[in-house]
Amino acid sequence: MGAVSRRNVTDHRQSGRRATIRDVAALAGVSHQTVSRVINGSSKVTESTRERVLGAIRELSYVPSPMARGLISNRTRSLGMVSAEISDHSFAEAVAGAEAETRKRGYYLIVASVEDESRDDERGYLRLMLARRVEGLIIARPSVPLSSEQLLPAVAAGVPLVAIGSSELPGFTVVDVDNVDGGRQATAFLVAQGHRRIATITGPHEWPSAQARLEGYRKALRAGRIAADRSLVETSPDWGLEAGQAAMKRLLERATPFTALFAQSDLIALGAMRELRARGLRVPDDVSVVGYDDIPVAEFVHPALTTVRQPIRGVGAVAARIVLDRLASEDARDGDSGPQRHLLPAELVVRETVASPRGT
Amino acid sequence: MGAVSRRNVTDHRQSGRRATIRDVAALAGVSHQTVSRVINGSSKVTESTRERVLGAIRELSYVPSPMARGLISNRTRSLGMVSAEISDHSFAEAVAGAEAETRKRGYYLIVASVEDESRDDERGYLRLMLARRVEGLIIARPSVPLSSEQLLPAVAAGVPLVAIGSSELPGFTVVDVDNVDGGRQATAFLVAQGHRRIATITGPHEWPSAQARLEGYRKALRAGRIAADRSLVETSPDWGLEAGQAAMKRLLERATPFTALFAQSDLIALGAMRELRARGLRVPDDVSVVGYDDIPVAEFVHPALTTVRQPIRGVGAVAARIVLDRLASEDARDGDSGPQRHLLPAELVVRETVASPRGT
C-alpha cells in the first residue's frame, strides 16, 4: 500500500498535472470523501486520519479547485466592480477600499476601469461581469446617470448591486460621501470667519455631487441669514484647473463683489487662485478660498489650501461590505434589507487660504 | 413536444435557477450537444437548427457557466496582478493599462493592491492568486526586492510571471520604463542649454528606478565631458515633496555651486523649488529644474515644470500582453521565448523651468 501511494505521488508529479483530491486520498490511504471532510472542517474525522490527510495535502501542495467547487456550490466568491477611469485618484481610492474589504472577507474583486467617453454601455460591462458569475456588483460611475433599466441584467440575475456616488437610484443602494454636508461645512467655515459675500464654482452639472455641494452651500448661507445671490454662482464644465480658472474669470467679470470662494474641487480652486494672482489679488488677504477633495498637493501649494477631505476609500469599503453582507444574509434567508442611502461624513481641513474679510 | 418545451421554460423560470445547456436544448428540441456546437461555432450545424438554438438561447438568456467550462478546459481566463497601493497614481496607471489589455483579449484581471509596509508576504499574495487558478501573473512592487525564491510558487505552478519596474530578476521577464534613458534625456537637456554644474536628487536607493535614473544622469555628464561631482548628488528618503525640500536644503548647505537640478520625481522637484524660493533663488533664472513623472499638476505649477513623462499605462499593457502571448504560445507548444527585459521609452516634456545659465 505504501508503495502504491508513493507511485501515485510520483505519477502526479511527473505528469505535471496538479494534485486532485483523489491524489491526496490515495497518498493518505483514505477515500476522497474523507479528504473533503478534512478540508471543510467537518468534525467527524479521527484526529489520526486527519493528520495523515493534512500531511498528504502538504506533500502534494494540494489546493482545491475553485472551479469544481464553484460548479457544485454555484458560488464564485467574486465581486465585480465597474469603475470610472482608475487613473483618477478618487476612483483608485474607491477601488482600493473595495478591494481590501473584499479580500478581507475571502472574496476577490474583478475590476473594469471604463473611460468616461464610453457611455451607455453600462449594460455591456454588467453582462461581462455577470457572465463571469460574480456574486455581487459595485458600480462607480457617478457622471453617468444610471437607470434601473440599465441595471436590469443584474436584477434579473438576482445579483446584489450597490452604486457609488450616483444620484438617488430607485430600488438600489447608493453609497457616497455626504456632499451636502461637505459643501455646508466649507461654506459655514467662511461664514464663521465673517464673510457674507461668498462666491462658488460648482463642478459639472451632470455630477450629482456638484448639485449636492451647491445645496450645502445654500444651506450654510441660509443658516447664516445670508441672501443667496445667483450672480455669485458659476459652473465649471469639468473638475480641472483650467476650467476653474476660466470660471473664476467669468465670476470676476460680472463685477459682483465677493470676499470668499467655495470651489467644488481643489483643481478648480487652484485654477481660481491662479486667475486671482494674475489680477494682482492675493489669497487669503483679498479673497479667501476653500477647495474640495484634499488632493495630495493641496497641502503643498502656497498658500496651503483649506479644503474638504472625502473618505473615498471608506466609501469603497462600505459599498463592498454592503454587497457582501447582503450575500451573507441571503444565505441565512433572512430577507432583503431593502435599498438604502449610505452617506459618509466629509471633513474640513483648515490650512492657509482662509482669513477674515478685510476691514474686520 | 412544443408543449413540453414550453413547460421546461416555465420550470426553469419559476425555479429561479439559471438556464443550463439542457434547458436550451429542450426548448430548441435538440440535444445539448448541438447547443454546444452552436455556442462554440462548430460549422457542422444546419442553419435552421442553428437559428432555433440561438433563439432558445436568447429567450432563456442563457450564458454558459465559466466554472463548468473551466473545469474541463482547466483554464480560468483570468490574470492576477499584485500591485503596490493603487492610490499611487503610477500604479493605478499600470493597473489600468493591464486591465484594458487583459479585457481586450477576453481575459479578466484580479487585482490585489498591497500596502507598501507589508513586505515579504509576496508569497502569500501569490498563493492567493494561484489558489484562484489565475493563468498568469503580473507583479508591480518595484520597491520590494523580489527573489526567485519568493516567486517559487508561481514557477512551481507553471504560471507565466512578469514583473513591472523591478530590477533584473534572473529567470523572469521585467517590463519597465527606460529609466536610464529618461535620466539621460533630462540631464542632456540641461547640458544642451549650457549647464555644466548640474545637481541631482535621487529617489530612495532601494528603488531600482532611482539607480537607473542616476546612471542616466552620469551618462549624460560623460557625454557632455563634464566631470561627475559627488557633492552634487543627494538622495531623498522618499519620492515626496517634503523630502525633496529637505534634500535641496542639504544640497545648498554643501555650498558646492550649481546652476541646474535634475530631480528624480516631480514632487521632489516641487519641494526643491519651494526651498529655492524660500532662499530667494528664482527658477529658472537662478537655477533650472527638471523633474520626472509628469504628474497631473506639473503643467499647472508656476513656472510650469519641465519633466520626463513615463508611459506607465503602456508598461502595464505590455506586461499583460507578454503574459497573454506566452499563454497563447503555450497552447501552440512553440516553446518559451525565455526571460527578457522590455523597456519603454520615456519622453522629455519641455515647459518653463529650464533656461540657460546666467552669463551665457
Add this chain to the structure above:
DNA sequence: TTGTAGGCGTTATCAG
C-alpha cells in the same frame, strides 16, 4: 448533421 457516453474535481447524500 446529430445524438450518446464519459469524465473534469468537488461536495451531498446515504449506507455501512
Add this chain to the structure above:
DNA sequence: CTGATAACGCCTACAA
C-alpha cells in the same frame, strides 16, 4: 467515523 455513488454544467470522442 468512513466510503460508495450521484450530481454540478459543460466538452471531447465516438457512434448513429
